[in-house]
Amino acid sequence: MRRFGTSSHGVNGxxxxxxxxxxxxxxxxxxxxxxxxxxxxLVTIQVKNGRFTFMERPVLAISGxxxxxxxxxxxxxxxxxxxxxxxxxxQKENQRLRTENEQxxxxxxxxxxxxxxxxxxxxxxxxxxxxxxxxxxxxxxxxESSPASSTVTLNKGADHGIRKDMAVITSQGVVGxxxxxxxxxxxxxxxxxxxxxxxxRVMRNREEGLLEGKLVxxxxxxxxxxxxxxxxxxxxxxxxxxxxxxxxAVARVxxxxxxxxxxxxxxxxxxxxxxxxxxxxxxxIK
Amino acid sequence: xxxxxxxxxxxxxIPVQASLLxxxxxxxxxxxxxxxxxxxxxxxxxxxxAALAGxxxxxxxxxxSASFIGFSGLTRGLIGFAAGLLGRRVLDLTSRSNIIFMxxxxxxxxxxxxxxxxxxxxxxxxLNLAMSRLLPRALYTGVLxxxxxxxVVRKDVLSVLVRRDIQKEL
Numbered sequence: 423m424r425r426f427g428t429s430s431h432g433v434n435g436x437x438x439x440x441x442x443x444x445x446x447x448x449x450x451x452x453x454x455x456x457x458x459x460x461x462x463x464l465v466t467i468q469v470k471n472g473r474f475t476f477m478e479r480p481v482l483a484i485s486g487x488x489x490x491x492x493x494x495x496x497x498x499x500x501x502x503x504x505x506x507x508x509x510x511x512x513q514k515e516n517q518r519l520r521t522e523n524e525q526x527x528x529x530x531x532x533x534x535x536x537x538x539x540x541x542x543x544x545x546x547x548x549x550x551x552x553x554x555x556x557x558x559x560x561x562x563x564x565x566e567s568s569p570a571s572s573t574v575t576l577n578k579g580a581d582h583g584i585r586k587d588m589a590v591i592t593s594q595g596v597v598g599x600x601x602x603x604x605x606x607x608x609x610x611x612x613x614x615x616x617x618x619x620x621x622x623r624v625m626r627n628r629e630e631g632l633l634e635g636k637l638v639x640x641x642x643x644x645x646x647x648x649x650x651x652x653x654x655x656x657x658x659x660x661x662x663x664x665x666x667x668x669x670x671a672v673a674r675v676x677x678x679x680x681x682x683x684x685x686x687x688x689x690x691x692x693x694x695x696x697x698x699x700x701x702x703x704x705x706x707i708k
Numbered sequence: 709x710x711x712x713x714x715x716x717x718x719x720x721x722i723p724v725q726a727s728l729l730x731x732x733x734x735x736x737x738x739x740x741x742x743x744x745x746x747x748x749x750x751x752x753x754x755x756x757x758a759a760l761a762g763x764x765x766x767x768x769x770x771x772x773s774a775s776f777i778g779f780s781g782l783t784r785g786l787i788g789f790a791a792g793l794l795g796r797r798v799l800d801l802t803s804r805s806n807i808i809f810m811x812x813x814x815x816x817x818x819x820x821x822x823x824x825x826x827x828x829x830x831x832x833x834x835l836n837l838a839m840s841r842l843l844p845r846a847l848y849t850g851v852l853x854x855x856x857x858x859x860v861v862r863k864d865v866l867s868v869l870v871r872r873d874i875q876k877e878l
Binding site for chain 1: 727840
């Protein structure tokens with residue numbers, strides 16, 4: 423009777439006996455190798471089923487606690503320095519703000535008039551009224567902790583009414599959306615994060631597309647070859663994703679390239695908000 | 709390395725990287741402290757321990773960020789392993805080539821990440837990413853790594869960080 427695993431497989435009894443010895447000798451190396459395979463498998467599963475949120479809350483709780491402690495002296499020094507700098511140019515700044523205030527009051531009066539008119543017309547057409555959302559001002563206490571994603575940590579969380587998937591903005595435009603929330607801390611994924619997508623529209627011609635994060639900037643996807651997109655175009659939220667209110671500035675187109683063989687254009691856009699200078703942000707409470 | 713050193717690293721790596729290094733940011737670019745630390749761990753301990761340390765640090769960073777869990781664990785584990793091999797066979801703590809290797813590892817990791825992201829999310833502005841983010845960060849990480857190595861070669865620091873058997877080897 424032929425023994426299992428002999429010459430037909432190129433492995434003889436002696437080699438089989440040596441196998442446990444080989445495993446014992448390279449036990450550590452093999453376990454490390456298996457761990458690498460396990461991690462790779464873990465990543466591929468997430469590509470199919472979405473990112474795991476395993477252990478996310480305890481890690482955010484611990485890191486958030488230390489981030490508050492670490493950022494406190496920096497923020498205090500920065501605010502004192504800023505206060506001093508502001509004090510130096512107060513008179514000039516005051517004059518400039520007065521002028522600006524006059525202009526804004528004038529604009530506000532016109533806007534009030536337009537709003538009233540808009541509401542009257544909406545009522546006449548039986549359209550849904552637009553109510554501006556409430557907002558919570560939060561301070562950025564941590565930025566970008568991993569090379570493969572773009573996130574920031576805010577010093578406010580569920581205790582202040584913040585929930586997952588709420589929009590985060592500044593006066594310049596959209597920052598991103600809330601990803602994880604704890605009582606006193608929340609993690610926000612920025613527009614440039616590869617996992618962040620939002621529905622946008624070109625302000626100039628209302629052309630629609632989907633903006634996706636590409637770490638340093640964003641790409642406008644599914645824009646037809648024939649669509650009129652130009653460098654410098656401002657992209658605004660379309661409101662179709664149900665997260666961001668309509669009309670907020672998102673990004674500005676920095677490059678457009680077309681290829682006859684492709685149905686879609688390649689459009690790159692730079693976020694309207696400079697994330698490196700981000701200190702505070704508004705979370706829109708739905 | 710002593711086990712409490714690993715505990716402190718795992719506990720503080722995210723807050724230090726996200727908050728303490730924020731004031732050092734130049735044009736939005738921050739050095740990668742975790743990678744520099746991992747390289748030093750590799751030189752001090754060897755490939756197996758450094759690979760495990762890299763996986764653990766990477767996993768903590770993945771959980772604390774928005775990337776796929778295991779993604780940085782994988783790349784950082786490989787970096788730890790490679791740094792460990794370098795430490796055993798080629799380099800010592802004082803060699804100037806360490807900075808070149810650190811920059812190369814950071815750059816290589818960035819390229820691998822961009823490649824993976826391209827696989828998962830479609831086309832990536834690769835050249836733009838390399839020139840505006842990967843290369844500056846790699847160079848900055850090299851500078852931070854050089855400072856770290858200068859600190860670590862001091863005997864008093866080394867005795868706090870490393871077990872006695874490894875100290876004798878070094």
